[in-house]
Amino acid sequence: MIDYRRLYAALQHIPALRGWLATLPDQIAAGLSPHRWGDLPDWRAALEALPAVTPSSVELASAVSAGSAGDLSAEQRASLESALRALHPWRKGPWQLFDLHIDTEWRSDWKWDRIAPHLEPLENRLVLDVGCGNGYHCWRLLGAGARQVIGIDPSAKYVAQFYAMKKYLGEDRRADLLPLGIEALPPNLRAFDTTLSMGVLYHRRSPMDHLRELRETLRPGGQLILETLVIDGELGDCLVPEGRYAKMRNVWFLPSCATLESWLRKCGFANPRTVDLDTTSLEEQRRTDWMRYESLADFLDPQDQTKTAEGHPAPKRAVLVANAL
Secondary structure: OOOOHHHHHHHOOOHHHHHHHHOHHHHHHHHOOOOOOOOHHHHHHHHHHOOOOOOOOEEOOOOOEEOOHHHOOHHHHHHHHHHHHOOOOOOEEOEEEOOEEEOOOEEHHHHHHHHHHHOOOOEOOEEEEEOOOOOHHHHHHHHOOEOEEEEEOOOHHHHHHHHHHHHHHOOOOOEEEEOOOHHHOOOOOOOEEEEEEEOOHHHOOOHHHHHHHHHHHEEEEEEEEEEEEEEOOOOOOEEOOOOOEOOEOOOOOEEEHHHHHHHHHHOOEEEEEEEEEEEOOOOOEOOEOOEOOOOHHHHEEOOEEEEEOOOOEOOEEEEEEEEEO
């Protein structure tokens, strides 16, 4: 079910990425090792249990969906839902398979609607999505015309979720998710036309290193889409939470937009600008039947939802765009 042979064949025809083939298969094998992920056999079993059904239609432009209710029997639908629920929690989406709606924790389609107007035309572009989770935006990028989309995320469960979807969205489509972090990419690739980093920067101990890594993925002039947590403030302002932030341990730097634009210039990007600023709502991130753990409502001060449980400013997310020098 998780098969990278088509990707390997495609990379043979991309000169800037061809050399990566010398190490990539071993990196993928390490990323999907059962010694690292004890539940991996269960996730593979869930993929194998997915019913073999060919959807009557696939939609990637306005949503991510495949098929209709009439495409599968009641028994097949029950098998489909059972297999997908074995991959809980589902954080990014939503997804529609036949008449099964996967209502994910995040309304990632809302985030897509915020970034899509600012994407340079994707036709014939090679796109990288860093820290892509289960790859929802990879499919939206493909639906918007990208030639090839590569997502990277070190979580093997997200990889399993992605390939569960790929079974029905099209195994021959040029979108893949690799079980890797950005540090696994060859240095100074300068290969991608567009790189996305959404919801990653604040998890990095060194934001400057992450921005430099992102620049190294892009060809000169290539576009960066950066989405991250920010605070209100002026140039130079940055929150460094001493303990947790919204109950997350691994939140390091929350800059103001002006500060982040300055960091981008310092790290080799031209014309950085903030194109969207949005306070995360309880409608956009919430607990659902497909993600039954704590979510945003549990991370905020119950008496004052403008603050996190620790008293910091509540999550506010900015989208910035820039071009690599």
